[in-house]
Amino acid sequence: MDSPWLDDKQLAAWVRLAAVVELLPGVLERQLRDAGLTHYDYFVLAMLSEAPERTLRMTELARQTNATLPRLSHVAQRLEDRGLVERFPCPQDKRATNARLTDAGLAKVEEAAPGHAATVRTHVIDALSPQQIKQLAEIAEAILRRLDPNGAMSGVYNRYDPAAD
Numbered sequence: 001m002d003s004p005w006l007d008d009k010q011l012a013a014w015v016r017l018a019a020v021v022e023l024l025p026g027v028l029e030r031q032l033r034d035a036g037l038t039h040y041d042y043f044v045l046a047m048l049s050e051a052p053e054r055t056l057r058m059t060e061l062a063r064q065t066n067a068t069l070p071r072l073s074h075v076a077q078r079l080e081d082r083g084l085v086e087r088f089p090c091p092q093d094k095r096a097t098n099a100r101l102t103d104a105g106l107a108k109v110e111e112a113a114p115g116h117a118a119t120v121r122t123h124v125i126d127a128l129s130p131q132q133i134k135q136l137a138e139i140a141e142a143i144l145r146r147l148d149p150n151g152a153m154s155g156v157y158n159r160y161d162p163a164a165d
Contacts, residue, residue: 024123031119035112040065042116044075045084045109047156048101055100057090064156084108 006014028039037045047064048054056064062072076099079085084105090096101109128136144157 027123028116028119031115032112034115035108037108037112040067040075041079042109042112044072044079045101045105046113048085048099049106049109050159051101053100054106055098058087058097058099061099063152066153079105 025039032039032042035042043065044061047061048056058069058072058076061076062069065072067075076085076087080087082104084102086100086102087097088100090098125133140157144154148154
């Protein structure tokens with residue numbers, strides 16, 4: 001095995017990626033705060049907005065948002081208290097619970113989405129050339145193969161893949 005230490009080029013790339021991983025969530029959170037949402041709140045609402053009948057089992061929603069059920073339950077309770085989500089027993093399996101995006105929740109996603117897209121565009125997409133965007137997708141895919149070797153979240157991160165069309 002080679003040395004466990006990173007060479008200068010590897011270290012430079014890693015430190016930059018680590019800085020992006022640290023800084024980007026704060027940028028996204030600040031923008032969504034204006035809509036009264038956290039980034040995770042928005043992610044939950046967005047996943048529900050794209051689901052059939054705007055409804056998912058809590059276990060599936062937790063899988064799609066890479067959350068534990070306790071974390072998702074806490075967030076769902078907060079969103080339910082605000083009238084953005086409703087939870088109810090799953091008709092097919094009374095032991096399971098479904099979450100449904102309410103009309104108010106859909107309106108909240110639609111209110112927050114343009115600002116969120118603009119923030120992503122300003123801080124990520126517009127900083128890159130078309131070739132770099134392609135490279136970013138390829139780099140992210142290579143890393144995701146290591147982070148998610150079983151593809152547990154691939155349905156989420158591949159859903160907008162032009163190759164899937």
